[in-house]
Amino acid sequence: MKQARPELINVPLMQYFSLKREPFSDNIKATELCELPSVKEISSIVEMVCMNHCHFAFTGPTGSGKSTILRYVCDRQERLGSRVLMINGGDWGFGEFLRQVMERLSIDYRSYHPSTMIRLIQVQMAKSEEDGHPVLLALDEADKLRNEVFHQLHLIVSAPEKGASLASILVCGQDALADKLTNPMAMPLRSRMYPGYYIPSINRQVYRTYVQHHMRLCGLRDDCIEDLALEHIWKATSGNLRSIGMTFRFALQYAANHDFGKIDAACAKAAFSDWWDTSGMVDAFAELQEPDHAG
Structure with missing residues (x-):
């Protein structure tokens, strides 16, 4: 017998705060991205790199917005006329990487002959440029790719007869990417x-701009967050974009569950309390294990 759907334990945020969309969501359109200083700088560099058939890499810590920035600049380059081939990196050798590129180019070739695969990729890239759509090969999480990929990656875009690359390559990933490129x-x-770019943590002023931008996107009123709560979240997240978004969502949920109507300092602290810290439970358990000498 099919069981009835259980009631929600948490209060729905959208209804409680009368929001237009999920707050501080990672799934937003590229055109809606908050244009942080790093976004503008990387966009400018990528545009220049594509115009000159060069390559570019940027790195940053987990949660710094690398994938979001990559999505933004790729969307921008597509609107400028580029043909973007977006690939998420994995633990692949060069052969599997070539297959991933061929799939993006809609090349049907099932045998494993690297030299032939490279030539087929080059033909498609050259044709795309002739049609007015130069190729941008964009690799997310490129730090996961094996070293052999970086040793041979230049081959698929090389065109000695032209004296220039057939495509531009844009790679992003965590710090291990720098080790592979060096x-x-x-x-x-x-x-x-x-020259590569490292995404820094945002400062307090940019943090306020970032929060206000996401509040406008979801329709959250300014009076729903107390200034002291903003300061607590800033200190707890150290300017990491992913941490900021998650902490705000948890704080909003805490406020809704307790019918506070707004995020105050208590909601902010509850949102980033370290539930990994089990020292209190360990101490309590140790006390229970101590022999009772009273008798």
Whole structure:
């Protein structure tokens, strides 16, 4: 017998705060992204790199907005006329990487002959440029790719007869990406790259701008968040974008569940309380285990 659907334990945020959409969502349109200083700088560099058939890499810590920025600049380059091939990196060798590129180019080739695969990719890239749509090969989470990919990546965009690359390559990932690009075997690729960019944490002023931007997107009123709560969240998240969004969502949920009507300092503290810290439970357990000498 089918059981009835259980009632929600948490109060629905959308209805409680009369929101237009999910607050501080990661799933927003590229055109709705808050244009932080790093977004503007990377967009400018990528545009220049594509115009000059060069390559570019940017890195940053977990939660710094790398994938979101990559999505933004790729959307922008598509609107400028580029043909963007977006690939999420994995633990792949060069052969599997070539298959991923061929799939994005709609090339049907099932055998494993790297030289032939490279040539087919080059033909499609050249044709796309002739049609007025130069290719931008964008690699997210590129730090996961094996070193052999970076040793040979330049081959798929090389065109000695033209004297220029067939496409621009844009890679982003965590700090391990820098180690792979500085490997001596990756020199053919790195020698064609614009100097890399590291995404810094945002400062307090940019944090306020970022929060206000997301509040406008979801329709959250300014009086729904107390200034002291904003300050608590800023200190707890250290300017990490992912942490800021998650903490705000948890704080909003805490406020809704307790019918506070707004995020105050207590909601903010409850949102980032460290539930990984089990020291209190450990101490309590140790006390229970101590022998009772009273008798």
